[in-house]
Amino acid sequence: MQNPSETPPGRWERLPSWLLTQTAGHAHRLVADGFSSVGARGYHYRLLATLDDFGPASQATLGRRSGIHASDMVATINELADRELVERAPDPADRRRNIISLTDAGKQQLRRLEKRLAERQDELLAPLSPEERQRLTELLSRLLDHHNQRTGTPEEPWS
Amino acid sequence: MQNPSETPPGRWERLPSWLLTQTAGHAHRLVADGFSSVGARGYHYRLLATLDDFGPASQATLGRRSGIHASDMVATINELADRELVERAPDPADRRRNIISLTDAGKQQLRRLEKRLAERQDELLAPLSPEERQRLTELLSRLLDHHNQRTGTPEEPWS
DNA sequence: GCACGATCATTGGTGGCACCAACGATTCGG
């Protein structure tokens, strides 16, 4: 947010939504810096982690599992495939699909990202005691679950 | 985040940074929807509120007070001035400056935005008890203060 | 009194994330 050398508390400064978006901004900056130190960004991590968790899959499936939109998935895979962290192969059983899989270099990269990520969690929560960290994550989880339920994220209700 | 009908907890799903950015996403969506229902967005509210709090000022000053970057300030003021919510007049005492001031229509709009904003805070915190809301905002404030201190926001240290 | 450095408004970019609409190709279901 730049350099507000003249910041007596704007009237919005203590609103929950502001506190949330601002701390999230710091969190995002911390994590993104960690990722970018190895030439990656959030989508890359999410895709690599999803592949590692569930194994090779089509782009559409990966999109559903990782929460990355199909149209963003294309670019993400392109970027990872260019660096050979991921492999894109046609599915012989369904010619509409590509099967994406993790390469060894991709697994290595994932481990690097995981390490950076963990470090940054600690930086993020630095001013809080272990009990406070616990309470914060619990409260945030409750909020998130509530709003995820309300807003889509149907978790296969109709299947 | 679209419609992840196939979302068994990604390994990152309980990380503090994830909880934070996701809940912030919901918070932002809620507030932005409220704002857009009267044709505004976050920058508009912040600018109007800053003008209301401190009175007319130059664009540079407004930028410092509201945390909006100078280059974004131009567009924001253009948009508000087009709708006559704000007035841009040359400063006779310094021809580099424009003096921006709130019109009556602008004040009205601000009141509308404030109302929407308050409603959305409540929606955002719906699943939490009053005490829990209190604890959450306290924890977030601590986090935010810590990181604001670390990252710029010098609050006029050298003057 | 004047040159130099700072400040101001403005333009035109960048990046990350999350979306949407539309398309051709392919597959599936009735």
Added chain:
DNA sequence: CCGAATCGTTGGTGCCACCAATGATCGTGC
């Protein structure tokens, strides 16, 4: 077998937060 659904892809949108550069104007130090 035909229409509906799915898949990958392209090329947009919006919001927020930045950066660099430019021409005008101001203020200060000498």
